[in-house]
Amino acid sequence: MSVELPIYFDYAATTPVDERVAKKMCNCLTREGIYGNPGSHTHRFGWWAAELVDKARKQVAELINAEPKEIIFTSGATEANNLAIKGVALKYKNKGRHIITSKVEHKAVIEPCKYLQEQGFDVTFLDPEPDGTIALDKLEAAIRDDTILISLMHVNNELGSINDIAAFGKLAHECKIIFHVDAAQSAGKLPIDVRALHVDLMSFSGHKVYGPKGIGALFINKDSKLNLVPQMHGGRQERGFRSGTMATHQIVGMGEAFAIAKEELAKESARLAELRRSFWDKIKDIDAIKLNGSLEHGAPHILNVSFGFIEGESIIMALKDIAVSTGSACSSDTLELSYVLTAIGAQNEMAHGSIRFSFGRYTTVEEIDYAAKLIREKVAQLRSLSPLWDMYKQGVDLETISWKGDH
Amino acid sequence: MQYSEKVIEHFENPKNIGELDENDPRVGTGMIGSPACGDVMKLQIQVEDGIIVDVKFKTYGCGSAIASSSYATELIKGKAIEEALKVSNKDIAEELDLPPIKLHCSVLAGQAIAAAVQNYKEKNNITA
Ligand SMILES: Cc1ncc(COP(=O)(O)O)c(C=O)c1O
Numbered sequence: 001m002s003v004e005l006p007i008y009f010d011y012a013a014t015t016p017v018d019e020r021v022a023k024k025m026c027n028c029l030t031r032e033g034i035y036g037n038p039g040s041h042t043h044r045f046g047w048w049a050a051e052l053v054d055k056a057r058k059q060v061a062e063l064i065n066a067e068p069k070e071i072i073f074t075s076g077a078t079e080a081n082n083l084a085i086k087g088v089a090l091k092y093k094n095k096g097r098h099i100i101t102s103k104v105e106h107k108a109v110i111e112p113c114k115y116l117q118e119q120g121f122d123v124t125f126l127d128p129e130p131d132g133t134i135a136l137d138k139l140e141a142a143i144r145d146d147t148i149l150i151s152l153m154h155v156n157n158e159l160g161s162i163n164d165i166a167a168f169g170k171l172a173h174e175c176k177i178i179f180h181v182d183a184a185q186s187a188g189k190l191p192i193d194v195r196a197l198h199v200d201l202m203s204f205s206g207h208k209v210y211g212p213k214g215i216g217a218l219f220i221n222k223d224s225k226l227n228l229v230p231q232m233h234g235g236r237q238e239r240g241f242r243s244g245t246m247a248t249h250q251i252v253g254m255g256e257a258f259a260i261a262k263e264e265l266a267k268e269s270a271r272l273a274e275l276r277r278s279f280w281d282k283i284k285d286i287d288a289i290k291l292n293g294s295l296e297h298g299a300p301h302i303l304n305v306s307f308g309f310i311e312g313e314s315i316i317m318a319l320k321d322i323a324v325s326t327g328s329a330c331s332s333d334t335l336e337l338s339y340v341l342t343a344i345g346a347q348n349e350m351a352h353g354s355i356r357f358s359f360g361r362y363t364t365v366e367e368i369d370y371a372a373k374l375i376r377e378k379v380a381q382l383r384s385l386s387p388l389w390d391m392y393k394q395g396v397d398l399e400t401i402s403w404k405g406d407h
Numbered sequence: 408m409q410y411s412e413k414v415i416e417h418f419e420n421p422k423n424i425g426e427l428d429e430n431d432p433r434v435g436t437g438m439i440g441s442p443a444c445g446d447v448m449k450l451q452i453q454v455e456d457g458i459i460v461d462v463k464f465k466t467y468g469c470g471s472a473i474a475s476s477s478y479a480t481e482l483i484k485g486k487a488i489e490e491a492l493k494v495s496n497k498d499i500a501e502e503l504d505l506p507p508i509k510l511h512c513s514v515l516a517g518q519a520i521a522a523a524v525q526n527y528k529e530k531n532n533i534t535a
Contacts, residue, residue, distance in 0.1 A: 311445050313408065313469035317418055329445045330469035335508065337445070352445040385424055385473060387449035387465040388442060403441030404522070 003370045005321040011208075011360030012157055012185060012302050013325060018210040018361070021256045025212065028052065028249035038246045039237055049248045056255025060217050063258045063265075064183075064202065065193040072218045072238045073251050077184035078108040079231070080203035080218035081151075083242065084180045085112040087228030088149045088201070089121055092178070096146030100177075102126040102134050103343040104159070109151055109182055122146075128343050131294045132161030140171060149178045154186035158327060158340040158356055159293035160302025162190065169198025178226065184208055184216075188261030189269055189299055200224040204258075206250065210361060211257030215250035218242075268361065273300035275359050275368050280305075282372035286379055288392065290350055292341065303357045306350040307379050309388040315355055318378040322371050327354040349388055349398060410470060411504035417474035422481050425463040427451040435527025439519045446472045446512065450480065450519040454527055457487050464519075471509040472516075475499050479516040488524050 008016075017025075027033045028049070038053045040046025057068040074080045089099060101113050103125045113123045124142045129135055134152055143150075150172050155162055165181055172179035180201040183192060188209040194202060199221065206215035220226055220241070234243030280295060280303060288308030304327075307315060312328025327338025329352060341351040357371075383389040391398060410418075427434045433453050440447040446468035453461035462480040466473045478499055483491040499505075499513035528534070 309467060311468050311472075314418070314473060317410075317415075317470040328469070330472075333508070348445075349442040352442070385421065385465055386467040387438065387447055388467045390426075390465065398442055403443070403447070404439055404518075 003364075003366050007322045007367045007371060009357045009359060009363070009367075009371065010323045010325055011363070012160075012356065012358035014207045014213065015210045015360055016362070017207075017212055017253065018257060018260060020260060021211055021253050024256045025249040025253040028252050034248065036248075038248055039235065049246075052248060052252050053246055056251045059255035059259040059262075060204070061219075063187065063192065063262045064204075064219060065195055066219050067222065070194075070219050070222050072220060072241045073246060073254070074216045074218055074242055075214055076207075076216035077106075077182060077203045077205035078216070079242075080205075080216045081106075081108045081180075081182055082112050083218055083228060083231050084201040084203060085109065085149065085151055086116065086231055087241075088178050088180070088226070089116050089119075090229040091227050092148045093121070096144075096148040097121045098144050098147040099123045099149045099151065100126065100139065100142050100147060101151045102128060102153075104128045104132055104134075104156055104161075104340045105151070105153055106157055106182060106184070109153065113151070128161075130344055131297070132156050132159035132292070132340070132344050133163050133294075133297075134168075136164065136167050136171065139168060143171075143175055143177065147175070147177050149180060151180040151182070153182040153184075154192070155183075155189065155299040155302070156293070156340065157185045157302075158338060159304050159344070160185075160299035160358075161293045162186070162297055162299055165197045165199065172200075173198045178224070185299065185302070188258070188265060189272070189301055191265065194219055194221065200226060206254035206257060209254075209257045209261050211254040212250050215247065215254045217254065264361075269300045272359050272363070275363055275365065276300055276303050278365070279303060279357065279359075279368045279372055282369070283375055286376060288350075292344065292346065292354060301359050303359075305355055305357065306346065307353040307355070308350050309386050309392050310353045310379065310382040312353050312355060314382055315353060315378065318382055319371075319374060322374065324358075325356045327356070328352045408470070408506065408509070410474075410506070413478075413503050414471055414474040414505070417477040417503070418470045421464075421473060421477040423462050423464055423477065423484070426465065427453050427461065427463050432530055433527075435523040435525070435530065437519045437522025437524075437526055439515050439522055440468070440472075442467070445469065446515055448472065448476045448515055448519040450476060450516075450523045452483070452488075452491070452523045452527060454488060457489075459483050459486055459488060459491055468512070468515075469509070471503070471505055471512040474503055475505070475512040475516040476519065478503060479520055483520055488527065491520055492524055494520060
């Protein structure tokens with residue numbers, strides 16, 4: 001079988017909408033379809049649309065063992081995170097003003113936390129372990145009498161590292177602290193049972209699971225009896241938690257995507273884990289290569305690798321037929337190295353050469369083989385251009401050199 | 408990053424890659440940048456009768472850093488050392504049509520030329 005180029009290995013950034021999903025979505029747009037406002041209670045057009053929204057809510061709930069009424073649709077995981085974090089902080093600020101999160105969260109958690117810092121909240125950003133996970137004892141040590149919220153991610157989007165959410169949940173529960181989890185990267189990849197995990201709030205995104213962009217959901221545990229200050233005020237849709245006309249086609253798309261994810265999860269995750277392992281097996285003997293995160297305990301779809309002594313953006317340019325992302329400074333708008341790699345203590349000459357490969361539903365064995373071969377070739381080529389590589393080969397310790405022209 | 412075709416051409420077919428003998432008195436070596444910043448350029452010139460007869464480079468860095476150093480070597484080969492010093496980062500940036508955020512790559516290439524010339528002069532006790 002031949003390989004179609006370019007190859008998409010950036011499924012952690014976003015996924016294509018599954019055709020089965022797109023079909024259902026299209027049915028909610030035009031005059032022939034269900035275009036009514038789900039909030040219109042006075043006529044059939046509204047009722048039909050509401051029925052579809054109800055079904056989608058059930059589909060999302062079923063993937064995570066929740067009840068439909070515990071699901072609030074938002075515009076994405078970013079909004080769900082904002083609603084959870086700011087909504088809790090503003091509601092419970094009289095109980096305490098301390099929040100715990102980590103240095104490796106997605107910006108959609110870090111930035112709301114920083115905003116709350118400006119508003120007078122005290123935020124602890126926990127340091128990760130070298131594999132990108134958060135240690136339970138460090139979390140426990142950070143808890144104070146005035147801690148009102150813990151927000152930690154399930155699967156890290158850069159490294160694929162998996163946190164022990166059940167253990168964190170149990171601890172938070174015992175300490176009566178509200179526990180929020182960003183599960184944008186784990187939904188559809190790892191089994192999620194919100195009851196077993198003791199989470200109060202959990203965020204999801206449609207477009208990471210072969211649904212459309214611009215839709216997400218927040219799970220609000222009914223047993224936690226939480227109140228959140230809404231971040232969007234208006235017509236009081238979604239039980240007042242999130243105003244705005246429900247986007248029927250987006251919601252239907254997310255529902256269908258989550259239903260398919262549930263159907264295929266066990267088989268697909270095993271397949272991805274196998275592809276990931278076989279990809280790593282084909283490149284791991286490259287000199288000065290490092291897997292960031294964990295091979296054994298990582299998410300099945302993400303493999304973050306550092307190629308020492310060559311720079312990430314140049315690797316991406318050399319691999320022009322393979323779509324991947326990098327934590328290298330040169331490819332970011334701010335010329336800053338990925339804060340996730342910095343937080344796990346990656347050395348400069350390794351961190352700058354980091355590439356995130358992420359696989360998904362349409363990734364094939366042939367693509368893996370093709371990419372591995374190309375990578376071996378291009379890494380060797382770039383190293384033949386690299387003065388650092390020569391120094392490494394000559395046994396020079398880069399730390400001992402006084403570098404000129406820092407900028 | 409969306410680069411100009413010239414950057415891509417230099418990146419894919421870099422000119423004058425390699426090394427010259429550092430201990431040869433005719434050779435000047437300049438190394439600029441740091442691993443922390445993600446760019447290190449090593450540029451070497453071989454000078455005979457004040458003329459740069461050979462140039463080699465190796466660069467650790469992004470696509471535009473590699474392209475900038477490749478183009479810099481082309482620019483100075485065959486030039487008198489004083490002429491080579493006149494090559495400005497602007498010449499490099501304009502030729503390669505570097506995006507604004509990548510201008511520092513051309514600055515680095517200019518510094519690497521200057522450092523190589525200075526090293527040559529120091530080795531040969533040339534003042535001024
Ligand atoms: C861990 C994590 N959280 C949040 C988001 C943001 O999700 P959305 O694009 O749905 O706002 C992403 C994806 O970019 C993510 O990977």
